[in-house]
Amino acid sequence: xxxxxxxxxxxxxxxxxxxxxxxxxxxxxxxxxxxxxxxxxxxxxxxxxxxxxxxxxxxxxxxxxxxxxxxxxxxxxxxxxxxxxxxxxxxxxxxxxxxxxxxxxxxxxxxxxxxxx
Amino acid sequence: xxxxxxxxxxxxxxxxxxxxxxxxxxxxxxxxxxxxxxxxxxxxxxxxxxxxxxxxxxxxxxxxxxxxxxxxxxxxxxxxxxxxxxxxxxxxxxxxxxxxxxxxxxxxxxxxxxxxxxxxxxxxxxxxxxxxxxxx
Numbered sequence: 433x434x435x436x437x438x439x440x441x442x443x444x445x446x447x448x449x450x451x452x453x454x455x456x457x458x459x460x461x462x463x464x465x466x467x468x469x470x471x472x473x474x475x476x477x478x479x480x481x482x483x484x485x486x487x488x489x490x491x492x493x494x495x496x497x498x499x500x501x502x503x504x505x506x507x508x509x510x511x512x513x514x515x516x517x518x519x520x521x522x523x524x525x526x527x528x529x530x531x532x533x534x535x536x537x538x539x540x541x542x543x544x545x546x547x548x549x
Numbered sequence: 550x551x552x553x554x555x556x557x558x559x560x561x562x563x564x565x566x567x568x569x570x571x572x573x574x575x576x577x578x579x580x581x582x583x584x585x586x587x588x589x590x591x592x593x594x595x596x597x598x599x600x601x602x603x604x605x606x607x608x609x610x611x612x613x614x615x616x617x618x619x620x621x622x623x624x625x626x627x628x629x630x631x632x633x634x635x636x637x638x639x640x641x642x643x644x645x646x647x648x649x650x651x652x653x654x655x656x657x658x659x660x661x662x663x664x665x666x667x668x669x670x671x672x673x674x675x676x677x678x679x680x681x682x683x684x685x
């Protein structure tokens with residue numbers, strides 16, 4: 433019989449919840465996640481900000497959500513002026529879009545570790 | 550789940566996922582505090598196992614939270630009523646209009662990639678060469 437360990441996020445039953453709600457699963461290569469957020473940028477705006485206030489620059493991934501599959505940014509749209517990029521500071525994750533003629537949705541995954549370590 | 554919304558329009562601008570939020574996590578904010586406000590939905594553990602939302606949580610709120618846990622894009626279906634501070638579903642007409650605008654944009658941006666443009670050019674050059682050879 434195999435053995436392993438799972439740790440669920442607060443509020444979820446470790447025995448029944450899916451992988452998305454686990455902080456750790458020994459069956460998977462787990463990278464400790466600080467938060468998963470969504471961010472919308474309205475038409476007419478060129479940026480959106482999530483303030484994490486961690487006090488250090490965390491590793492973060494940002495995905496453009498527009499159906500499936502998710503597309504991880506930065507996205508270089510030099511041929512159609514539709515570039516999307518982001519940067520991370522000690523207090524926030526800022527997503528910037530070049531084309532402001534429509535709205536966007538993003539999924540932002542912030543990890544507990546800094547890319548420096 | 551933390552829901553952030555525009556103080557003027559009620560549009561949902563972002564979320565922080567999760568059912569129970571530690572104090573550290575509650576420092577998170579989407580947008581600037583001058584422009585956005587926040588609703589925090591906290592589950593609590595019940596005896597015998599499982600978690601539940603506070604009893605005063607409305608059906609609309611429960612539906613929105615279930616939708617957003619399932620699919621992040623679901624926030625597009627809701628707007629926060631600024632008078633009550635509770636979510637309400639957008640009208641079907643509004644959802645369809647927004648979807649139409651997004652799809653229109655998709656058609657515009659689904660242009661050819663550099664590789665496709667190069668292939669097209671090569672094809673044209675080949676045709677031109679064939680024509681020129683025929684003339685010669």
